[in-house]
Amino acid sequence: MSTSTTLEEPKTGTWDGGNEPLKASYGKLMMWFFLLSDAFTFGALLIVYGLSRHAHLPYTGKPEDFSFSTEYWPIPEKVYNAFPGLHGMDLPLAFVALMTMILILSSVTMVLAVEAGHRMDKNDVQKWLLWTILFGTTFLGCQAWEWAHFITGTDEGMILADGSRVFGANLTVNQYGPPLFADLFFFITGFHGTHVLSGVVLLVMIFINTVNGVYHKRGHYEMVEKVGLYWHFVDLVWVFVFTFFYLI
Template sequence: MDNTVVSTGTEGKTWGGGNKPLKASYGKMMMWFFIVSDALTFSGFLAAYGFSRFKFIDSWPIADEVFTHVPFFHGTYPMIYVAFMTFVLIMSSVTMVLAVDAGHKMNKAKVTFYMFLTIIGGLIFVGSQAWEWATFIKGDYGAVQTKGGNILQFVDTDGNRVALRDFAVIDDHKERVQDERKSGLWFTSEGTLPTYTVSEIYDGLEANKDVLVRTQIINDEGHKTVLSREESLRQIKENGTLVVEGANLHVNEYGSPLFADFFFFITGFHGFHVFSGVVINIIIFFNVIIGTYERRKSYEMVEKVGLYWHFVDLVWVFVFTFFYLV
Protein backbone atom coordinates (compact mmCIF):
# COMPACT_ATOMS: atom_id res chain seq x y z
CA MET A 1 0.00 0.00 0.00
CA ASP A 2 2.82 2.34 0.66
CA ASN A 3 4.40 2.22 -2.78
CA THR A 4 3.03 2.08 -6.30
CA VAL A 5 5.83 -0.05 -7.74
CA VAL A 6 4.89 -3.71 -7.43
CA SER A 7 7.46 -5.62 -5.56
CA THR A 8 7.40 -9.31 -6.35
CA GLY A 9 9.81 -10.42 -3.73
CA THR A 10 11.85 -12.32 -6.26
CA GLU A 11 14.59 -9.74 -6.81
CA GLY A 12 17.96 -11.35 -6.89
CA LYS A 13 16.48 -14.80 -7.37
CA THR A 14 16.79 -16.91 -10.52
CA TRP A 15 13.56 -15.67 -12.10
CA GLY A 16 13.79 -12.19 -10.76
CA GLY A 17 15.05 -10.76 -13.99
CA GLY A 18 18.33 -9.12 -14.83
CA ASN A 19 20.06 -12.48 -15.18
CA LYS A 20 22.13 -13.60 -18.10
CA PRO A 21 22.02 -17.35 -17.70
CA LEU A 22 23.75 -17.97 -21.05
CA LYS A 23 26.37 -15.29 -20.38
CA ALA A 24 26.06 -14.20 -24.00
CA SER A 25 24.81 -10.90 -25.39
CA TYR A 26 21.53 -10.75 -27.26
CA GLY A 27 23.22 -10.21 -30.63
CA LYS A 28 25.58 -13.13 -30.26
CA MET A 29 22.79 -15.45 -29.18
CA MET A 30 20.63 -14.45 -32.11
CA MET A 31 23.55 -15.04 -34.47
CA TRP A 32 23.82 -18.54 -33.03
CA PHE A 33 20.13 -19.21 -33.53
CA PHE A 34 20.30 -17.88 -37.09
CA ILE A 35 23.24 -20.22 -37.71
CA VAL A 36 21.23 -23.18 -36.40
CA SER A 37 18.38 -22.43 -38.79
CA ASP A 38 20.74 -21.83 -41.70
CA ALA A 39 22.52 -25.09 -40.89
CA LEU A 40 19.17 -26.83 -41.15
CA THR A 41 18.58 -25.25 -44.56
CA PHE A 42 21.91 -26.50 -45.81
CA SER A 43 21.39 -29.95 -44.35
CA GLY A 44 18.03 -30.00 -46.15
CA PHE A 45 19.88 -29.44 -49.43
CA LEU A 46 22.58 -31.96 -48.68
CA ALA A 47 20.07 -34.56 -47.50
CA ALA A 48 18.10 -34.03 -50.71
CA TYR A 49 21.33 -34.58 -52.62
CA GLY A 50 21.85 -37.78 -50.63
CA PHE A 51 18.30 -38.85 -51.43
CA SER A 52 18.83 -38.44 -55.18
CA ARG A 53 22.18 -40.11 -54.99
CA PHE A 54 20.81 -43.14 -53.14
CA LYS A 55 17.99 -43.24 -55.66
CA PHE A 56 20.52 -43.54 -58.53
CA ILE A 57 23.30 -45.14 -56.52
CA ASP A 58 24.44 -47.36 -59.41
CA SER A 59 24.67 -44.58 -62.00
CA TRP A 60 25.70 -41.41 -60.16
CA PRO A 61 28.65 -39.48 -61.68
CA ILE A 62 32.03 -40.09 -60.03
CA ALA A 63 33.19 -36.69 -58.72
CA ASP A 64 36.86 -37.49 -59.36
CA GLU A 65 36.12 -37.69 -63.07
CA VAL A 66 34.08 -34.50 -63.11
CA PHE A 67 36.24 -31.98 -61.25
CA THR A 68 39.69 -32.61 -62.65
CA HIS A 69 40.89 -29.20 -63.78
CA VAL A 70 43.29 -26.73 -62.27
CA PRO A 71 43.61 -23.21 -63.75
CA PHE A 72 46.71 -22.65 -65.91
CA PHE A 73 47.53 -26.38 -65.94
CA HIS A 74 46.69 -28.97 -68.54
CA GLY A 75 45.96 -32.56 -67.69
CA THR A 76 43.77 -34.11 -65.04
CA TYR A 77 44.35 -33.38 -61.38
CA PRO A 78 41.31 -34.58 -59.45
CA MET A 79 40.67 -32.90 -56.10
CA ILE A 80 43.70 -30.61 -56.15
CA TYR A 81 41.85 -27.39 -56.88
CA VAL A 82 39.02 -27.88 -54.40
CA ALA A 83 41.57 -28.86 -51.78
CA PHE A 84 43.18 -25.49 -52.48
CA MET A 85 39.79 -23.75 -52.16
CA THR A 86 39.13 -25.52 -48.88
CA PHE A 87 42.48 -24.43 -47.56
CA VAL A 88 41.85 -20.81 -48.60
CA LEU A 89 38.55 -20.81 -46.74
CA ILE A 90 40.01 -22.39 -43.60
CA MET A 91 42.87 -19.89 -43.78
CA SER A 92 40.45 -16.96 -43.97
CA SER A 93 38.64 -18.46 -40.98
CA VAL A 94 41.92 -18.35 -39.12
CA THR A 95 42.54 -14.70 -39.96
CA MET A 96 38.96 -13.96 -38.88
CA VAL A 97 39.44 -15.61 -35.50
CA LEU A 98 42.74 -13.72 -35.14
CA ALA A 99 40.82 -10.50 -35.82
CA VAL A 100 38.31 -11.43 -33.10
CA ASP A 101 41.19 -12.15 -30.75
CA ALA A 102 42.82 -8.81 -31.53
CA GLY A 103 39.41 -7.20 -30.94
CA HIS A 104 39.29 -8.62 -27.42
CA LYS A 105 42.62 -6.92 -26.82
CA MET A 106 41.26 -3.68 -28.35
CA ASN A 107 44.07 -3.65 -30.90
CA LYS A 108 42.61 -1.66 -33.78
CA ALA A 109 45.57 -2.01 -36.14
CA LYS A 110 45.62 -5.77 -35.90
CA VAL A 111 41.84 -6.11 -36.28
CA THR A 112 42.05 -4.01 -39.45
CA PHE A 113 44.90 -6.09 -40.87
CA TYR A 114 43.28 -9.46 -40.15
CA MET A 115 39.86 -8.32 -41.41
CA PHE A 116 41.57 -7.26 -44.64
CA LEU A 117 43.18 -10.69 -45.05
CA THR A 118 39.84 -12.36 -44.35
CA ILE A 119 38.17 -10.34 -47.10
CA ILE A 120 40.95 -11.23 -49.56
CA GLY A 121 40.57 -14.92 -48.69
CA GLY A 122 36.83 -14.72 -49.25
CA LEU A 123 37.31 -13.05 -52.62
CA ILE A 124 39.80 -15.71 -53.73
CA PHE A 125 37.30 -18.38 -52.74
CA VAL A 126 34.37 -16.80 -54.59
CA GLY A 127 36.58 -16.30 -57.65
CA SER A 128 37.66 -19.93 -57.55
CA GLN A 129 34.07 -21.04 -57.31
CA ALA A 130 33.17 -18.92 -60.34
CA TRP A 131 35.99 -20.58 -62.25
CA GLU A 132 34.83 -24.01 -61.09
CA TRP A 133 31.32 -23.23 -62.36
CA ALA A 134 32.61 -21.95 -65.70
CA THR A 135 34.66 -25.11 -66.21
CA PHE A 136 31.74 -27.31 -65.27
CA ILE A 137 29.33 -25.47 -67.59
CA LYS A 138 31.77 -25.52 -70.49
CA GLY A 139 32.38 -29.24 -70.18
CA ASP A 140 35.27 -31.22 -71.47
CA TYR A 141 34.73 -34.39 -73.48
CA GLY A 142 31.10 -34.16 -74.53
CA ALA A 143 28.60 -37.02 -74.57
CA VAL A 144 25.47 -38.32 -76.24
CA GLN A 145 22.14 -38.38 -74.45
CA THR A 146 19.72 -41.25 -75.07
CA LYS A 147 15.94 -41.22 -75.45
CA GLY A 148 15.61 -42.12 -71.80
CA GLY A 149 17.89 -39.30 -70.67
CA ASN A 150 20.90 -41.51 -69.96
CA ILE A 151 24.37 -40.29 -70.86
CA LEU A 152 26.74 -42.22 -73.15
CA GLN A 153 30.38 -41.19 -72.97
CA PHE A 154 33.31 -42.31 -75.13
CA VAL A 155 36.51 -44.06 -74.14
CA ASP A 156 39.39 -45.71 -76.00
CA THR A 157 40.28 -49.36 -75.53
CA ASP A 158 42.47 -48.50 -72.50
CA GLY A 159 39.52 -46.82 -70.79
CA ASN A 160 40.79 -43.24 -71.25
CA ARG A 161 38.15 -40.65 -72.08
CA VAL A 162 37.89 -39.54 -75.71
CA ALA A 163 36.48 -36.13 -76.60
CA LEU A 164 33.87 -35.78 -79.34
CA ARG A 165 36.14 -33.40 -81.28
CA ASP A 166 38.76 -36.16 -81.56
CA PHE A 167 36.69 -38.60 -83.53
CA ALA A 168 33.51 -37.01 -84.93
CA VAL A 169 33.32 -37.05 -88.73
CA ILE A 170 32.16 -33.59 -89.79
CA ASP A 171 29.31 -33.58 -92.28
CA ASP A 172 29.93 -30.68 -94.66
CA HIS A 173 26.39 -30.72 -95.91
CA LYS A 174 24.72 -30.21 -92.57
CA GLU A 175 21.25 -28.88 -93.20
CA ARG A 176 20.17 -28.18 -89.66
CA VAL A 177 20.93 -24.61 -88.61
CA GLN A 178 20.01 -22.75 -85.45
CA ASP A 179 16.50 -21.34 -85.57
CA GLU A 180 16.77 -17.63 -84.92
CA ARG A 181 14.08 -14.97 -84.79
CA LYS A 182 15.36 -13.38 -87.99
CA SER A 183 15.35 -16.63 -89.96
CA GLY A 184 11.81 -17.95 -89.53
CA LEU A 185 8.84 -16.90 -87.50
CA TRP A 186 9.76 -13.78 -85.54
CA PHE A 187 8.51 -15.27 -82.28
CA THR A 188 10.39 -18.57 -82.44
CA SER A 189 14.03 -19.21 -81.72
CA GLU A 190 16.14 -21.85 -80.02
CA GLY A 191 19.35 -22.11 -78.06
CA THR A 192 22.77 -22.75 -79.53
CA LEU A 193 22.97 -26.09 -81.32
CA PRO A 194 25.58 -28.61 -80.17
CA THR A 195 28.77 -28.56 -82.26
CA TYR A 196 28.02 -32.02 -83.66
CA THR A 197 24.94 -33.96 -84.59
CA VAL A 198 24.32 -37.49 -83.38
CA SER A 199 24.83 -38.85 -86.91
CA GLU A 200 28.27 -37.20 -87.12
CA ILE A 201 29.16 -38.91 -83.85
CA TYR A 202 27.86 -42.20 -85.18
CA ASP A 203 29.94 -41.87 -88.35
CA GLY A 204 32.98 -41.04 -86.27
CA LEU A 205 32.39 -44.01 -84.01
CA GLU A 206 32.05 -46.28 -87.03
CA ALA A 207 35.28 -44.95 -88.56
CA ASN A 208 37.36 -45.21 -85.35
CA LYS A 209 37.63 -48.85 -84.39
CA ASP A 210 39.20 -48.20 -80.99
CA VAL A 211 36.46 -45.91 -79.61
CA LEU A 212 33.90 -47.47 -77.30
CA VAL A 213 30.81 -46.25 -75.47
CA ARG A 214 30.80 -45.98 -71.71
CA THR A 215 27.44 -45.97 -69.90
CA GLN A 216 26.47 -44.43 -66.56
CA ILE A 217 26.15 -47.77 -64.82
CA ILE A 218 28.81 -48.39 -62.16
CA ASN A 219 30.04 -52.00 -62.14
CA ASP A 220 31.19 -54.08 -59.19
CA GLU A 221 34.73 -52.67 -59.37
CA GLY A 222 33.37 -49.15 -58.98
CA HIS A 223 34.03 -48.14 -62.59
CA LYS A 224 31.58 -47.13 -65.28
CA THR A 225 30.57 -49.94 -67.64
CA VAL A 226 32.25 -49.95 -71.07
CA LEU A 227 30.22 -51.53 -73.87
CA SER A 228 31.50 -53.83 -76.60
CA ARG A 229 32.10 -52.44 -80.08
CA GLU A 230 28.83 -53.78 -81.58
CA GLU A 231 26.81 -52.74 -78.55
CA SER A 232 28.39 -49.25 -78.68
CA LEU A 233 27.36 -48.73 -82.29
CA ARG A 234 23.88 -50.11 -81.63
CA GLN A 235 23.31 -47.86 -78.60
CA ILE A 236 24.27 -44.67 -80.43
CA LYS A 237 22.26 -45.61 -83.52
CA GLU A 238 19.10 -46.69 -81.76
CA ASN A 239 19.01 -44.56 -78.63
CA GLY A 240 21.21 -41.50 -79.22
CA THR A 241 19.08 -38.36 -79.54
CA LEU A 242 21.17 -35.39 -78.46
CA VAL A 243 24.82 -34.34 -78.30
CA VAL A 244 25.57 -32.80 -74.91
CA GLU A 245 28.55 -30.55 -74.23
CA GLY A 246 28.99 -29.28 -70.70
CA ALA A 247 26.21 -28.97 -68.19
CA ASN A 248 23.22 -26.80 -67.41
CA LEU A 249 19.98 -27.31 -65.52
CA HIS A 250 18.53 -29.57 -68.24
CA VAL A 251 21.39 -31.71 -69.54
CA ASN A 252 24.71 -32.77 -68.10
CA GLU A 253 27.50 -34.47 -70.01
CA TYR A 254 28.89 -35.97 -66.79
CA GLY A 255 25.79 -38.06 -66.08
CA SER A 256 22.49 -37.50 -64.31
CA PRO A 257 21.16 -33.93 -64.78
CA LEU A 258 20.26 -34.02 -61.08
CA PHE A 259 23.97 -33.99 -60.30
CA ALA A 260 24.37 -30.69 -62.15
CA ASP A 261 21.20 -29.27 -60.59
CA PHE A 262 22.40 -30.02 -57.08
CA PHE A 263 25.88 -28.79 -57.91
CA PHE A 264 24.55 -25.42 -59.07
CA PHE A 265 22.05 -25.18 -56.25
CA ILE A 266 24.21 -26.18 -53.30
CA THR A 267 27.54 -24.61 -54.28
CA GLY A 268 25.58 -21.63 -55.58
CA PHE A 269 23.78 -21.17 -52.28
CA HIS A 270 27.04 -21.58 -50.43
CA GLY A 271 28.81 -19.19 -52.80
CA PHE A 272 26.04 -16.67 -52.17
CA HIS A 273 26.69 -17.02 -48.44
CA VAL A 274 30.39 -16.41 -48.99
CA PHE A 275 29.58 -13.39 -51.13
CA SER A 276 27.27 -11.91 -48.48
CA GLY A 277 29.91 -12.74 -45.88
CA VAL A 278 32.48 -10.76 -47.86
CA VAL A 279 30.07 -7.80 -48.16
CA ILE A 280 29.33 -7.86 -44.41
CA ASN A 281 33.04 -8.19 -43.66
CA ILE A 282 33.77 -5.15 -45.83
CA ILE A 283 31.17 -3.11 -43.94
CA ILE A 284 32.65 -4.15 -40.60
CA PHE A 285 36.15 -3.52 -41.96
CA PHE A 286 35.30 0.11 -42.70
CA ASN A 287 33.59 0.43 -39.33
CA VAL A 288 36.81 -0.72 -37.71
CA ILE A 289 38.83 1.79 -39.72
CA ILE A 290 36.65 4.76 -38.82
CA GLY A 291 36.84 3.69 -35.18
CA THR A 292 33.21 2.83 -34.47
CA TYR A 293 34.12 -0.06 -32.20
CA GLU A 294 36.94 1.87 -30.61
CA ARG A 295 34.35 4.42 -29.46
CA ARG A 296 31.95 1.65 -28.47
CA LYS A 297 34.80 0.13 -26.45
CA SER A 298 33.85 -3.31 -27.70
CA TYR A 299 34.68 -5.25 -30.83
CA GLU A 300 31.77 -7.64 -30.34
CA MET A 301 30.43 -6.83 -33.80
CA VAL A 302 33.60 -8.35 -35.29
CA GLU A 303 32.92 -11.44 -33.19
CA LYS A 304 29.36 -11.72 -34.53
CA VAL A 305 30.30 -11.50 -38.20
CA GLY A 306 33.14 -13.84 -37.32
CA LEU A 307 30.58 -16.42 -36.21
CA TYR A 308 28.83 -16.10 -39.55
CA TRP A 309 32.09 -16.36 -41.46
CA HIS A 310 33.13 -19.52 -39.59
CA PHE A 311 29.72 -20.98 -40.27
CA VAL A 312 30.27 -20.50 -44.00
CA ASP A 313 33.56 -22.37 -43.62
CA LEU A 314 31.79 -25.09 -41.63
CA VAL A 315 29.22 -25.59 -44.38
CA TRP A 316 31.97 -25.79 -47.00
CA VAL A 317 33.64 -28.60 -45.05
CA PHE A 318 30.45 -30.62 -45.50
CA VAL A 319 29.88 -29.62 -49.13
CA PHE A 320 33.49 -30.60 -49.86
CA THR A 321 32.95 -34.03 -48.33
CA PHE A 322 29.64 -34.84 -49.91
CA PHE A 323 30.26 -33.37 -53.36
CA TYR A 324 33.91 -34.13 -53.95
CA LEU A 325 34.98 -36.95 -51.65
CA VAL A 326 32.21 -39.40 -50.88
Protein backbone atom coordinates in the same frame (compact mmCIF):
# COMPACT_ATOMS: atom_id res chain seq x y z
CA MET B 1 -0.91 -4.32 10.14
CA SER B 2 1.17 -3.89 7.05
CA THR B 3 4.36 -4.43 9.02
CA SER B 4 3.41 -8.03 9.81
CA THR B 5 2.77 -9.15 6.20
CA THR B 6 5.50 -11.37 4.89
CA LEU B 7 6.72 -10.09 1.56
CA GLU B 8 7.34 -12.61 -1.17
CA GLU B 9 11.04 -13.22 -1.64
CA PRO B 10 12.21 -12.27 -5.15
CA LYS B 11 13.13 -15.28 -7.19
CA THR B 12 16.79 -15.42 -8.11
CA GLY B 13 17.04 -18.64 -10.16
CA THR B 14 18.80 -18.79 -13.51
CA TRP B 15 15.60 -18.49 -15.54
CA ASP B 16 13.68 -16.14 -13.20
CA GLY B 17 14.69 -12.98 -15.03
CA GLY B 18 16.94 -10.06 -14.25
CA ASN B 19 20.08 -11.79 -15.55
CA GLU B 20 21.50 -13.39 -18.68
CA PRO B 21 21.03 -17.17 -18.40
CA LEU B 22 23.14 -17.89 -21.48
CA LYS B 23 25.75 -15.25 -20.57
CA ALA B 24 25.89 -13.98 -24.14
CA SER B 25 24.74 -10.65 -25.54
CA TYR B 26 21.46 -10.34 -27.45
CA GLY B 27 23.27 -9.83 -30.77
CA LYS B 28 25.47 -12.89 -30.37
CA LEU B 29 22.54 -15.10 -29.32
CA MET B 30 20.50 -13.99 -32.32
CA MET B 31 23.47 -14.70 -34.60
CA TRP B 32 23.68 -18.21 -33.12
CA PHE B 33 20.00 -18.89 -33.71
CA PHE B 34 20.12 -17.42 -37.21
CA LEU B 35 23.05 -19.72 -37.99
CA LEU B 36 21.09 -22.65 -36.56
CA SER B 37 18.21 -21.91 -38.94
CA ASP B 38 20.68 -21.49 -41.79
CA ALA B 39 22.18 -24.86 -40.89
CA PHE B 40 18.69 -26.36 -41.34
CA THR B 41 18.58 -24.97 -44.89
CA PHE B 42 22.00 -26.33 -45.77
CA GLY B 43 21.10 -29.58 -44.00
CA ALA B 44 17.98 -29.84 -46.18
CA LEU B 45 20.02 -29.31 -49.36
CA LEU B 46 22.56 -31.96 -48.38
CA ILE B 47 19.78 -34.35 -47.34
CA VAL B 48 18.18 -33.90 -50.79
CA TYR B 49 21.59 -34.63 -52.31
CA GLY B 50 21.91 -37.86 -50.30
CA LEU B 51 18.35 -38.92 -51.12
CA SER B 52 18.75 -38.22 -54.86
CA ARG B 53 22.03 -40.02 -54.98
CA HIS B 54 20.58 -43.12 -53.36
CA ALA B 55 17.57 -42.95 -55.66
CA HIS B 56 19.89 -43.30 -58.68
CA LEU B 57 21.95 -46.22 -59.92
CA PRO B 58 25.51 -46.12 -58.53
CA TYR B 59 28.51 -46.68 -60.81
CA THR B 60 29.66 -50.23 -60.11
CA GLY B 61 32.52 -50.80 -62.58
CA LYS B 62 36.24 -50.15 -62.11
CA PRO B 63 37.20 -46.46 -61.57
CA GLU B 64 39.67 -46.66 -64.54
CA ASP B 65 36.89 -47.63 -66.97
CA PHE B 66 34.56 -44.85 -65.82
CA SER B 67 32.83 -42.79 -68.49
CA PHE B 68 30.06 -40.21 -68.13
CA SER B 69 26.51 -41.51 -68.55
CA THR B 70 23.01 -40.39 -67.59
CA GLU B 71 22.36 -43.96 -66.44
CA TYR B 72 24.25 -43.66 -63.15
CA TRP B 73 25.55 -41.10 -60.66
CA PRO B 74 29.12 -40.01 -61.56
CA ILE B 75 32.21 -40.49 -59.37
CA PRO B 76 33.02 -36.96 -58.05
CA GLU B 77 36.79 -37.22 -58.59
CA LYS B 78 36.16 -37.92 -62.29
CA VAL B 79 34.08 -34.74 -62.57
CA TYR B 80 36.20 -32.32 -60.53
CA ASN B 81 39.65 -33.02 -61.94
CA ALA B 82 40.54 -29.76 -63.73
CA PHE B 83 42.89 -27.02 -62.58
CA PRO B 84 43.20 -23.47 -64.00
CA GLY B 85 46.05 -23.23 -66.49
CA LEU B 86 46.60 -26.98 -66.68
CA HIS B 87 44.29 -27.88 -69.52
CA GLY B 88 43.62 -31.55 -70.21
CA MET B 89 45.43 -32.87 -67.14
CA ASP B 90 43.70 -35.28 -64.77
CA LEU B 91 44.15 -33.71 -61.32
CA PRO B 92 41.31 -35.12 -59.20
CA LEU B 93 40.13 -32.81 -56.41
CA ALA B 94 43.30 -30.68 -56.56
CA PHE B 95 41.44 -27.41 -57.13
CA VAL B 96 38.86 -28.19 -54.43
CA ALA B 97 41.73 -28.90 -52.03
CA LEU B 98 43.14 -25.45 -52.78
CA MET B 99 39.73 -23.83 -52.21
CA THR B 100 39.36 -25.68 -48.90
CA MET B 101 42.77 -24.45 -47.75
CA ILE B 102 41.90 -20.86 -48.69
CA LEU B 103 38.67 -20.98 -46.69
CA ILE B 104 40.30 -22.56 -43.61
CA LEU B 105 43.01 -19.87 -43.78
CA SER B 106 40.36 -17.15 -43.98
CA SER B 107 38.74 -18.63 -40.87
CA VAL B 108 42.05 -18.39 -39.02
CA THR B 109 42.61 -14.75 -40.00
CA MET B 110 39.03 -14.05 -38.84
CA VAL B 111 39.74 -15.51 -35.37
CA LEU B 112 42.91 -13.44 -35.25
CA ALA B 113 40.82 -10.31 -35.99
CA VAL B 114 38.42 -11.22 -33.17
CA GLU B 115 41.37 -11.83 -30.84
CA ALA B 116 42.84 -8.44 -31.77
CA GLY B 117 39.42 -6.90 -31.06
CA HIS B 118 39.48 -8.30 -27.51
CA ARG B 119 42.80 -6.50 -27.00
CA MET B 120 41.37 -3.27 -28.53
CA ASP B 121 44.23 -3.37 -31.06
CA LYS B 122 42.73 -1.40 -33.92
CA ASN B 123 45.67 -1.86 -36.32
CA ASP B 124 45.70 -5.64 -35.88
CA VAL B 125 41.92 -5.85 -36.38
CA GLN B 126 42.33 -3.92 -39.65
CA LYS B 127 45.20 -6.11 -40.81
CA TRP B 128 43.44 -9.43 -40.13
CA LEU B 129 40.12 -8.24 -41.56
CA LEU B 130 41.90 -7.29 -44.78
CA TRP B 131 43.48 -10.76 -44.98
CA THR B 132 40.07 -12.34 -44.42
CA ILE B 133 38.52 -10.20 -47.18
CA LEU B 134 41.41 -11.18 -49.48
CA PHE B 135 40.98 -14.92 -48.86
CA GLY B 136 37.17 -14.63 -49.11
CA THR B 137 37.29 -12.92 -52.50
CA THR B 138 39.94 -15.41 -53.70
CA PHE B 139 37.59 -18.23 -52.76
CA LEU B 140 34.76 -16.55 -54.69
CA GLY B 141 37.03 -16.21 -57.72
CA CYS B 142 37.92 -19.90 -57.50
CA GLN B 143 34.24 -20.80 -57.34
CA ALA B 144 33.51 -18.63 -60.38
CA TRP B 145 36.18 -20.56 -62.29
CA GLU B 146 34.82 -23.89 -61.04
CA TRP B 147 31.33 -22.93 -62.24
CA ALA B 148 32.59 -21.69 -65.61
CA HIS B 149 34.43 -24.97 -66.14
CA PHE B 150 31.46 -27.05 -65.01
CA ILE B 151 29.10 -25.18 -67.37
CA THR B 152 31.49 -25.26 -70.35
CA GLY B 153 32.44 -28.90 -69.94
CA THR B 154 35.35 -31.02 -71.15
CA ASP B 155 36.73 -31.40 -74.70
CA GLU B 156 35.14 -34.83 -75.16
CA GLY B 157 31.79 -34.19 -73.54
CA MET B 158 29.39 -37.12 -73.28
CA ILE B 159 28.36 -39.25 -76.27
CA LEU B 160 24.61 -39.99 -76.34
CA ALA B 161 23.01 -43.15 -77.75
CA ASP B 162 22.26 -41.42 -81.11
CA GLY B 163 25.92 -40.41 -81.50
CA SER B 164 25.47 -36.71 -80.64
CA ARG B 165 27.50 -35.12 -77.89
CA VAL B 166 26.57 -33.10 -74.82
CA PHE B 167 29.06 -30.55 -73.46
CA GLY B 168 29.02 -29.02 -70.00
CA ALA B 169 25.93 -28.56 -67.91
CA ASN B 170 22.72 -26.62 -67.51
CA LEU B 171 19.63 -27.26 -65.38
CA THR B 172 18.03 -29.75 -67.80
CA VAL B 173 20.95 -31.69 -69.28
CA ASN B 174 24.61 -32.20 -68.41
CA GLN B 175 27.53 -34.30 -69.60
CA TYR B 176 28.40 -35.69 -66.17
CA GLY B 177 25.35 -37.73 -65.23
CA PRO B 178 21.64 -37.47 -64.39
CA PRO B 179 20.13 -33.93 -64.61
CA LEU B 180 19.76 -33.80 -60.81
CA PHE B 181 23.53 -34.07 -60.41
CA ALA B 182 24.17 -30.70 -62.07
CA ASP B 183 21.05 -29.15 -60.48
CA LEU B 184 22.29 -30.02 -57.01
CA PHE B 185 25.79 -28.80 -57.87
CA PHE B 186 24.39 -25.42 -58.87
CA PHE B 187 22.05 -25.13 -55.89
CA ILE B 188 24.38 -26.32 -53.14
CA THR B 189 27.65 -24.66 -54.19
CA GLY B 190 25.67 -21.64 -55.39
CA PHE B 191 23.87 -21.23 -52.07
CA HIS B 192 27.20 -21.57 -50.26
CA GLY B 193 28.84 -19.08 -52.64
CA THR B 194 26.04 -16.58 -51.96
CA HIS B 195 26.79 -16.93 -48.27
CA VAL B 196 30.49 -16.27 -48.90
CA LEU B 197 29.55 -13.19 -50.94
CA SER B 198 27.30 -11.87 -48.13
CA GLY B 199 30.13 -12.59 -45.70
CA VAL B 200 32.59 -10.56 -47.78
CA VAL B 201 30.10 -7.65 -47.89
CA LEU B 202 29.73 -7.80 -44.07
CA LEU B 203 33.52 -7.95 -43.70
CA VAL B 204 33.98 -4.87 -45.89
CA MET B 205 31.36 -3.05 -43.80
CA ILE B 206 33.03 -3.83 -40.47
CA PHE B 207 36.43 -3.06 -41.99
CA ILE B 208 35.24 0.44 -42.92
CA ASN B 209 33.77 0.87 -39.43
CA THR B 210 37.01 -0.29 -37.84
CA VAL B 211 39.08 2.13 -39.93
CA ASN B 212 36.72 4.96 -38.94
CA GLY B 213 37.17 4.02 -35.28
CA VAL B 214 33.46 3.27 -34.73
CA TYR B 215 34.14 0.20 -32.55
CA HIS B 216 36.99 1.86 -30.71
CA LYS B 217 34.70 4.71 -29.64
CA ARG B 218 32.05 2.14 -28.71
CA GLY B 219 34.57 0.49 -26.42
CA HIS B 220 34.27 -3.04 -27.79
CA TYR B 221 34.64 -4.99 -31.04
CA GLU B 222 31.62 -7.24 -30.59
CA MET B 223 30.43 -6.62 -34.15
CA VAL B 224 33.66 -8.24 -35.39
CA GLU B 225 32.84 -11.26 -33.21
CA LYS B 226 29.31 -11.54 -34.63
CA VAL B 227 30.48 -11.34 -38.25
CA GLY B 228 33.22 -13.78 -37.23
CA LEU B 229 30.58 -16.30 -36.10
CA TYR B 230 28.90 -15.98 -39.50
CA TRP B 231 32.20 -16.36 -41.34
CA HIS B 232 33.17 -19.53 -39.42
CA PHE B 233 29.73 -20.95 -40.17
CA VAL B 234 30.39 -20.47 -43.90
CA ASP B 235 33.68 -22.34 -43.45
CA LEU B 236 31.86 -25.05 -41.48
CA VAL B 237 29.30 -25.52 -44.25
CA TRP B 238 32.12 -25.85 -46.78
CA VAL B 239 33.66 -28.64 -44.66
CA PHE B 240 30.39 -30.57 -45.04
CA VAL B 241 29.89 -29.70 -48.72
CA PHE B 242 33.48 -30.82 -49.36
CA THR B 243 32.87 -34.20 -47.73
CA PHE B 244 29.41 -34.98 -49.06
CA PHE B 245 29.77 -33.46 -52.51
CA TYR B 246 33.40 -33.98 -53.48
CA LEU B 247 34.78 -36.85 -51.41
CA ILE B 248 31.97 -39.39 -50.99
